[in-house]
Amino acid sequence: MLYVQEKVVKLGGIYLKGQVTSVEVQEAGSVYVAQDEKGRYKKSQPVGYENGKVMIDILLESTKGATTLEQLTEMQRLFKPYGQTKPKLLSIVNEDCAARGITKVYFKNLTSKKVISESKRIASLELWAPDIVGIKVKKKTTKKKTTKKTTKKSKSKKSKSKSPAKDSRSTSKGKKAAKKAVK
Numbered sequence: 001m002l003y004v005q006e007k008v009v010k011l012g013g014i015y016l017k018g019q020v021t022s023v024e025v026q027e028a029g030s031v032y033v034a035q036d037e038k039g040r041y042k043k044s045q046p047v048g049y050e051n052g053k054v055m056i057d058i059l060l061e062s063t064k065g066a067t068t069l070e071q072l073t074e075m076q077r078l079f080k081p082y083g084q085t086k087p088k089l090l091s092i093v094n095e096d097c098a099a100r101g102i103t104k105v106y107f108k109n110l111t112s113k114k115v116i117s118e119s120k121r122i123a124s125l126e127l128w129a130p131d132i133v134g135i136k137v138k139k140k141t142t143k144k145k146t147t148k149k150t151t152k153k154s155k156s157k158k159s160k161s162k163s164p165a166k167d168s169r170s171t172s173k174g175k176k177a178a179k180k181a182v183k
Contacts, residue, residue: 009056010093011105011127012078017071018060018123023096026053052102052129054092060121068121072112075123079110089130102129 008020034042060068087106109126
């Protein structure tokens with residue numbers, strides 16, 4: 001029988017009962033993979049970030065203060081109180097989450113498992129951070145110098161209207177869009 005009650009994770013203003021066995025924080029980027037009509041890989045392109053996920057595993061043992069079922073019921077009340085129709089944003093206090101900038105989470109999943117041959121229960125929480133945390137970067141401001149280019153083009157006396165190589169498309173819009181994307 002375990003008598004250890006740790007204060008590792010505070011969720012919604014309440015310390016989670018039991019012994020926290022693991023805290024896992026996941027953050028990932030979203031990458032779009034382009035394919036051609038035949039399903040062959042063409043290119044991949046980053047498109048953003050996914051929400052952070054926090055997975056917490058807790059070992060519940062009966063103590064003098066509460067049974068495993070009472071501890072599990074307390075977690076259930078945090079997950080979905082009576083009358084609540086959708087997940088509520090909860091504050092989380094944990095050193096791993098704080099290091100990653102995660103301070104508020106939604107309950108995504110709550111699972112519990114009773115080990116029949118032993119007196120313990122195992123609870124697993126999956127929490128999702130609503131915001132993507134990142135480092136704010138200040139953009140360096142620079143003054144742009146505008147220069148006018150004067151180039152003289154000599155006109156050919158040859159008629160271009162019959163030439164199949166004549167290309168009248170302008171590429172200036174594409175160049176401007178590419179410069180903006182790089183900045």
